[in-house]
Amino acid sequence: MNRMTLKSANDLFNQGKFENAREIYSRIRSQGTKNYEIVKQLGKIALFSNHFKEAENFLKEAIILEPKKEEPKILLTEVFYRQDKFQEVVSLLQQIGKEEEVKRFKSFKGILPNQIKGDVEFTKIDFIKTDPLPIIKLKVNEDKVVNFFIDTGAAETILDKKFAEDLGVEIFFSRKGTFAGGKKASVQFGKINSITLGEFTIKNLPVVILPVRHFSELVFGGTEVDGIIGTTLFYHFITTMDYVEGELILRRKNKTNLSKIDQEIKEKKMFEIPFWMAGDHYIVAWGRVNKSKPLLFFVDTGLAGGGFTCPESTIKEAGIDLLTDQASVGVGGGGKVQTIPFIVDKLSLGAVVEYNIRGVFTGGTSLNEVLGFQIGGIISHMFFRKYALTFDFIKMRLILQKKTSASNISIK
Structure with missing residues (x-):
């Protein structure tokens, strides 16, 4: 050899x-x-x-x-x-x-985890809010109606700590997790009977428990949130986040729905971008920042009000100017994080290109160390704001349909 x-x-x-x-x-x-x-x-x-x-x-x-x-x-x-x-x-x-x-x-012995129930091929759930991140209404354990926000930077469905206590969720173990800016926080692991999204009920869910309600004031202007929908639930469906219409669409993963999507791609000239998934939720795809070389981006939709964040190496590679005079304190899963804003002149994911995208620099641990390969940045919410973004975990592709000009974006 x-x-x-x-x-x-x-x-x-x-x-x-x-x-x-x-x-x-x-x-x-x-x-x-x-x-x-x-x-x-x-x-x-x-x-x-x-x-x-x-x-x-x-x-x-x-x-x-x-x-x-x-x-x-x-x-x-x-x-x-x-x-x-x-x-x-x-x-x-x-x-x-x-x-x-x-x-x-x-504890899942004898039961099917993430079991999908419902007599439909797909369901649509309206966003209560689209900005700074999409929020939807759903049911937990078939009776508690609550608001969750959507964030592919999360893996398993996340419940707020106090909400989980009120539900009596059994905790099996806990450990330290790493969040924005390299911050650490305790993460607990449990399971719940079900959540219902539109006309689908997903039974026997593993869940993560974290403080979530503090995002209600700090991020969502007082709209109470009790949890987060992450990538683990997404990959049990063909999932679309339609930022323009303001809705989440969940389709069963089968040949019929896949054929319909393939036909739509041809008719509506949508963009297809191959992706890979590392770990339990790290969806990665190729893009560029300004005139940089091709970089691998983590598709994490949960950067509230922002479209991009990256390590210092990409700041230098792309010639990004940090607006240090506008530095502020933001909030992530691990607590408060110092953020320095910047503007990306040109940001692309596959063949999809957007201009003047707001980003933030937080420093902290590089994802390279977590994943074992180079990550050039995280591409997020504001980049996708003019699109319907579909995650197809069968053919391992992102599908983007541009639906409107910036001036026509609906606000919820």
Whole structure:
């Protein structure tokens, strides 16, 4: 095996060029090489693409080659988790000694997690507010009508801590989480019976518990919010956030709905942008800032009132001027964060281009350290404000339909 070739594949992976890396890893493997690093990386890339059987096979092979290594076991838990195969997750967590997490997943034995009920193919839920982030009304446990905001920067559905206490949600374990600006906060993990969005009820949900109600005043001008809808719920549907019409559309993941969307793409000349998903919710796709080289962006819709944030390396790469005289204190999941605004002259995601997008710089821990590959920034709310944004986790693509000029945007 050529060590330089393996190094070049690893370098491509670290740059976020997953398909290029996969080609080299596969070529080396086809030469009969049995190498832990190669099959583990092939498993990881397959997971990022939601190619579950392929990911499972590679990661199981990696475990056979290096039984004491934790990483392929952790990746394999994610493969099973995304498919709601929680009892397979239990076995792997036990192998790596994560007993506190085992208890929560064991509690789903004999029931189907994230079970979708409803006699419809799709449902629409109006936004109560669209700015600074979309808020929808939903039911928790079939009787509590509450407001949640939408944020793909979250993974599992999040309940406010006090709201969860009032519901009597069982807490299985807690740990520290990292939020905007690198802030840390305690995160609790539980489950609820159901949530109802429009005409769909999703039963047996794993949930995260955090203080959320403080966003009501600080972010939403007094509109009370009791939770957050994140990416985990989104990927159980073909999900559209229509910022212009002010509605969330959930479609069942099936061939009929997929065919209808493919037809709409042709008729309405929508944009298709491939994406990958790392970890439990990191949707990443290629874009550019100003005249930068291509950069991989995390599609996190939860930057209230903003369209972009990035590390210092991108500030320099894109020649962005920070408006330091306008620095202020914002709020994230971990508490207060200092924010410095800036304006991006030109921001693109795939072939979609927008101009004069407001951004904020918060510093803190780079996502590179969390994900193991380079992230150029987070693209968010105001970039998508003129569009209907669809997440298709079957074909792993974002679909954007531009619906109006800026002057015609409806405000809710």
